[in-house]
Amino acid sequence: MSIPERLGKYRIVEVLGSGAMGVVYRALDPDIQREVAVKTLLRGADGAPASGVSLAERFRNEAQAGGRLQHPGIVAVFDYGRDEGTAFIAMEYVAGHTLSRYLRQAALGELTIADDDVLSIVGQLLEALHHAHEQGVWHRDIKPSNLIMTRQGKIKVTDFGIARIQSAELTQVASLVGTPMYMAPEQFRGKAIDRRVDLYASGVVLYQLLTGQLPFTGEPESLMYKVVHEPLTLPSQLPGLQRLRPYDAVLAKALAKEPADRYADALEFRDALVAVVGRMHNAAVSDATVTALLPAMPRAPGPGGGTTSGPPPTHFSDTDLSQAEASLARHLGPLARVLVRRGARETADLPGLYTWLAAQVTDAGARSALLVLRDQTLGSQATGTGRAGAPSTQGSSLAGGVALASAFAPTQRLGPPPAATSPPVSATLRDAAQRLLAQQLGPIAAVVVKRAAAAEPHRAGFLERLVQAVDDPTARSRLAEALARLPD
Numbered sequence: 001m002s003i004p005e006r007l008g009k010y011r012i013v014e015v016l017g018s019g020a021m022g023v024v025y026r027a028l029d030p031d032i033q034r035e036v037a038v039k040t041l042l043r044g045a046d047g048a049p050a051s052g053v054s055l056a057e058r059f060r061n062e063a064q065a066g067g068r069l070q071h072p073g074i075v076a077v078f079d080y081g082r083d084e085g086t087a088f089i090a091m092e093y094v095a096g097h098t099l100s101r102y103l104r105q106a107a108l109g110e111l112t113i114a115d116d117d118v119l120s121i122v123g124q125l126l127e128a129l130h131h132a133h134e135q136g137v138w139h140r141d142i143k144p145s146n147l148i149m150t151r152q153g154k155i156k157v158t159d160f161g162i163a164r165i166q167s168a169e170l171t172q173v174a175s176l177v178g179t180p181m182y183m184a185p186e187q188f189r190g191k192a193i194d195r196r197v198d199l200y201a202s203g204v205v206l207y208q209l210l211t212g213q214l215p216f217t218g219e220p221e222s223l224m225y226k227v228v229h230e231p232l233t234l235p236s237q238l239p240g241l242q243r244l245r246p247y248d249a250v251l252a253k254a255l256a257k258e259p260a261d262r263y264a265d266a267l268e269f270r271d272a273l274v275a276v277v278g279r280m281h282n283a284a285v286s287d288a289t290v291t292a293l294l295p296a297m298p299r300a301p302g303p304g305g306g307t308t309s310g311p312p313p314t315h316f317s318d319t320d321l322s323q324a325e326a327s328l329a330r331h332l333g334p335l336a337r338v339l340v341r342r343g344a345r346e347t348a349d350l351p352g353l354y355t356w357l358a359a360q361v362t363d364a365g366a367r368s369a370l371l372v373l374r375d376q377t378l379g380s381q382a383t384g385t386g387r388a389g390a391p392s393t394q395g396s397s398l399a400g401g402v403a404l405a406s407a408f409a410p411t412q413r414l415g416p417p418p419a420a421t422s423p424p425v426s427a428t429l430r431d432a433a434q435r436l437l438a439q440q441l442g443p444i445a446a447v448v449v450k451r452a453a454a455a456e457p458h459r460a461g462f463l464e465r466l467v468q469a470v471d472d473p474t475a476r477s478r479l480a481e482a483l484a485r486l487p488d
Contacts, residue, residue, distance in 0.1 A: 007088045008081045010038050022059075026093060029078075035093040036078060040086055056087065063089045065137045065160035073128030075148070075158040094156055097293055099205075100144035100474045107212060111292045116282055118209040121147075123270050123281030124155035125202055130266035132157070133195040140193070142201035143182045144208070145474065153284030179440075181214050185228045185257050196259040199269055203254030203262075206273075210244055211235050215255060220438045220445070228257065246276045316344050316353070324353060327369050337480070339460075351377050422460035423488045425453050432486045433466055436479060440470045459488060 003025075004012055010027040016037060017024045027038045041059045066077030066089075079090035099121065105111040113121075125147060132139060139146075139160060146159045184200035186193055207215045215233065216226040232255050235244035250272045256262045263269040274280055321340055328336035343356045354374035358367045430453055438445035452465035463483045470476045 004083075004086075007038055007040065007083045007086065008079070008090070010036060010088075010090055012038070027090070029090070036090045037093045038088050038090050040088045042086075059087055059089070062160045066091065068135050069132055069137060069160075071128055071131040072154065073124050073156055074132065075156050092156075094148050094150055094158075096148045096150040096156075098145050098474070099147040099149055099155075101293060102149065102289070103144050103208065104474050105293060111289070113209060113289055114286065115210075115277075117285045117289045118206070119273055119277060119281040120153070120283070120285050121149070121155055121209060122202060122206045123273060124283075125157065125205065126199075126266040126270040128155070128157045129195075129198050129202065130270075133198070133266060138193070138195050139198050139201075140187075141179055141182070142198050142205065143179050144205060147205070149285060149290060151290060153286065153290045155285070180220060180223055181217065183227065184259070186259060188224045188228055194259065195265065196262050199254060199263055199266060202266070202269065203251055206247075206254065207235065207251055210247060211238055211241060213238075215251075219435065250276060316350070320350055320353075324350075324357065324370075324373070327373055328357060328366055337477075350374075422458040424457055425459060425462045426488060429459065429462075429486055429488060433463070433483060436482050436486075437466055437469065440475050440479060 003015060006012060007025070007027070009031065010029055013026045013028060013035075015023060016026050022040045022042045025038045025040070027036050028034070029036050041055060060080065063077055063080035066075065067080070070076065075094060076092040077089060078092070081088060081090075102111060102113065106113055125142070129139065129142070137160065139157065141159065142157070146157065148156045148158055150156060182201040182204045184193070184197040187197055204215060207213075216223055216230070218226060232252060234248040235251060236242050236248050238244075250269075253262060253272070254269060263272065270281075321344060324343075325336045325340045328340065339357060340353075343353050347353045347356050351374045354370045354377065358370040358374070430449055434445050434449040437448060441448060448466065448469045452462050452469075456462040456465055463480075466483060467476055467480045470479055
């Protein structure tokens, strides 16, 4: 994937993130010297829609929904356009982390989100939603990965891709869209929806922040049944959480099965929380919570409490592996870590690692980037220098000099082609992968798995496609780790 110099008038600075559907860049608006985030929809990503709404329509809908909203708690949309067939949205650049990253660290026991901060997060969210609802926009996919916490402790709502705009025809098609764990009962039933689906999802977020777990979980079919039929387990009924009893009535109303039994609007929900604590929520989340994230997020724990990918092999430096992972991540996302760690255990040196990785991936841009890095490494070794012109040392993973450069000549393919190194996709693998993916995508996981298996008959490419189907970076990382553990 080549990085464009410009999109429209915006000068591209760097890649902020990428997924199966598009890329987000940090860019500069040259007219007013303002940093912006430019979100693109990849050409060719807009295939036949499973939900009745094409990705191009959803993308344009995101621009239209965000463009009519002007609130400090909502990521502002500045512009929508096309550049040589690439659709893009220019929006407010927000420095911060998604709430899902904070929740993950809390789940690992490395962060405690104080009740005051929970109230600030949800209070800010509800005020932002009230503005959106007053403008006739319903988000319909409120969840932690769509909430950004800035460095100043402010919450900003983002991603209005499946928003419902009153009077717009687009979102009349197929109401079963969203993230299953945060969807209201009427969304599962296919009934008419209104702003109260956002209030329900906000209630799920509040429940998750207070208790550390979701109110309903399970495989798609059982999850749907629970959301529609089973009574809510109130927070104080959970082991060790009797202190949360004051929130029981608030959450019982927010998560009511019938929309008429929920709060009428977002401010009524907020005021109910104010009544519980006896004061208005703080205007910003505390510095202690905002700055709690470590520079690098820890990997998800594996069975027995260890890490799934294990420590890096000692014959590679952390810098070597980080460079390989960074190069691959822009194409493959979280699966890059899994592949790099596996390749490091099967190869003896950095050029061999790059060649092994190139043989595993089906993405042409990723393969090209890896082979360029391999050739650059070989050139450095042939001249007796390492990165940045520094002399190579015997302790480096680049040991070997000219002899190694000859053995790994650019014209020589090292290692077998992808089909030979990656086993075919078995029915067992498909079924297990579908169960994992359904936790993120719901029933549509079956369609995604079927298409991935048809396009990629071998394990590595198949799993790569499944990971790219999940937008949330934290969820993608967890899925990549879980998929890598599946037996062939």
